[in-house]
Amino acid sequence: MKIGLRILLGYFLIVALAALLLGRVFLQEVKPGVRQAMEDTLVDTANLLAEQAKDDLIAGRIDDGRFAAHVRALTDRDLGAEIWGFTKRKVSTRIYVTDARGIVVFDSSGQDVGKDYSRWNDVHLTLRGRYGARSSRSDPDDETSSVMHVAAPITVREDGTSRIVGVLTVAKPNQTIAPFIARSQGVILRWGSVLLGAALVIGLLAAWWLSRQLGALRRYADAVSAGERATPPDSAGEFGDLGRALETMRAKLEGKQYVEQYVHALTHELKSPLAAIRGSAELLQTADSDMAPMPAADRARFVATIRAQSERMAEMIDKLLALAAVEHRQRIEQPQQVDMRVIADEAAERIAPKYAQASLRLNIVEAADARGLRVSGDPFLLRQSLLNLLDNAADFAPAGSEIELHLRREADSLVVEVLDRGPGVPDYALERTFERFYSLPRPDGRSRSSGLGLCFVAEAVELHGGRVVLVNRDGGGAAASLVLPVE
Numbered sequence: 311m312k313i314g315l316r317i318l319l320g321y322f323l324i325v326a327l328a329a330l331l332l333g334r335v336f337l338q339e340v341k342p343g344v345r346q347a348m349e350d351t352l353v354d355t356a357n358l359l360a361e362q363a364k365d366d367l368i369a370g371r372i373d374d375g376r377f378a379a380h381v382r383a384l385t386d387r388d389l390g391a392e393i394w395g396f397t398k399r400k401v402s403t404r405i406y407v408t409d410a411r412g413i414v415v416f417d418s419s420g421q422d423v424g425k426d427y428s429r430w431n432d433v434h435l436t437l438r439g440r441y442g443a444r445s446s447r448s449d450p451d452d453e454t455s456s457v458m459h460v461a462a463p464i465t466v467r468e469d470g471t472s473r474i475v476g477v478l479t480v481a482k483p484n485q486t487i488a489p490f491i492a493r494s495q496g497v498i499l500r501w502g503s504v505l506l507g508a509a510l511v512i513g514l515l516a517a518w519w520l521s522r523q524l525g526a527l528r529r530y531a532d533a534v535s536a537g538e539r540a541t542p543p544d545s546a547g548e549f550g551d552l553g554r555a556l557e558t559m560r561a562k563l564e565g566k567q568y569v570e571q572y573v574h575a576l577t578h579e580l581k582s583p584l585a586a587i588r589g590s591a592e593l594l595q596t597a598d599s600d601m602a603p604m605p606a607a608d609r610a611r612f613v614a615t616i617r618a619q620s621e622r623m624a625e626m627i628d629k630l631l632a633l634a635a636v637e638h639r640q641r642i643e644q645p646q647q648v649d650m651r652v653i654a655d656e657a658a659e660r661i662a663p664k665y666a667q668a669s670l671r672l673n674i675v676e677a678a679d680a681r682g683l684r685v686s687g688d689p690f691l692l693r694q695s696l697l698n699l700l701d702n703a704a705d706f707a708p709a710g711s712e713i714e715l716h717l718r719r720e721a722d723s724l725v726v727e728v729l730d731r732g733p734g735v736p737d738y739a740l741e742r743t744f745e746r747f748y749s750l751p752r753p754d755g756r757s758r759s760s761g762l763g764l765c766f767v768a769e770a771v772e773l774h775g776g777r778v779v780l781v782n783r784d785g786g787g788a789a790a791s792l793v794l795p796v797e
């Protein structure tokens with residue numbers, strides 16, 4: 311399982327558990343909270359009415375006095391109240407009064423006058439000086455029929471003491487507050503769902519972002535491990551710091567390994583020219599010590615060998631430094647729009663002296679679909695790569711032959727092709743021509759090259775996002791092509 315999915319699942323599990331716990335707490339507290347508020351209101355109402363009913367109860371006219379008339383008048387009153395979106399038209403409160411024995415002497419509903427209520431908690435507890443309240447179902451089988459009853463004592467003062475002479479109870483169906491409870495629960499569930507959905511979206515975005523950052527770092531590490539050119543991903547925060555740390559580590563490790571490889575390769579390649587120089591120098595020294603004159607032709611040949619091998623070492627060092635500069639780069643820092651026809655003309659001008667010395671002709675052919683095309687890159691590296699191909703073709707082309715340089719378009723690429731009519735490349739060498747220090751013998755018996763030119767070309771072209779191809783031509787010769795992406 312990917313780390314992004316693990317983070318998402320863990321995050322969503324935590325959010326879901328938190329939402330479940332909070333939802334249960336809120337939903338469980340809504341109903342008791344509303345009922346507690348209603349009970350508090352009923353307590354105030356019962357005590358207020360108890361004071362209003364005291365005089366009629368003491369006078370014995372509680373059922374037909376002014377208090378009873380005022381209470382019964384409530385049933386005909388149109389309240390017309392709008393309470394937070396709910397309309398209230400009639401009074402839903404029942405009021406009954408019991409005497410000191412618990413017998414109902416007044417009932418606003420008129421249904422239980424004369425009944426003994428002394429066994430109900432509201433009356434029973436109040437008559438004994440305690441807080442009396444109860445919640446009972448009017449229909450034992452209907453949970454929604456519960457009614458809250460809150461009682462208040464009716465007291466008189468005699469000789470400095472208070473005596474309970476009756477109880478007034480205010481009863482209100484719990485169903486009257488059900489719409490408020492349902493709406494509150496609905497609001498909680500709705501907003502809880504919104505918050506849970508928002509948390510899920512945030513979790514998805516966070517998991518996607520983390521997975522994207524980690525995936526970019528992983529791909530960068532894989533590319534570095536495979537030896538590919540790669541730049542650290544553009545990450546933020548700690549991921550950016552990690553990417554820069556990996557890039558620094560890669561640069562240091564590659565630099566150390568690179569130096570070791572180059573020192574080993576350079577010492578290996580310098581052995582041959584150094585041996586030739588040492589041998590020629592020893593022969594010249596031996597001839598001088600024996601006081602025997604060395605023929606001028608032999609002396610000239612040994613001196614030429616020393617000069618040629620010295621030049622070969624100098625050329626090898628120069629090319630090795632150029633190759634190292636290309637291989638060490640990860641990208642073109644400041645790419646330019648380059649016209650390859652201009653590069654081809656500049657390369658032809660620079661290679662002209664060598665071609666004239668070898669009696670070679672260079673013919674540049676630009677296809678109509680290649681005119682005006684531009685590639686993004688470094689003009690120096692592209693020019694040097696083309697010069698290396700032209701120079702390599704000159705080493706193998708027969709004297710007096712023609713070397714062709716073609717520019718043409720191929721899909722979304724510009725192809726720069728150098729063709730010669732030399733002996734071509736042996737099949738066993740086709741896969742190795744771009745290896746460092748790999749070189750083939752020249753047709754005229756000249757010494758091999760440094761074996762770094764084509765390797766430089768391959769590295770430079772890869773740096774431009776292209777590729778180099780070397781194949782044999784029909785009828786003899788070789789064709790080396792630079793395939794570069796066009797703008």
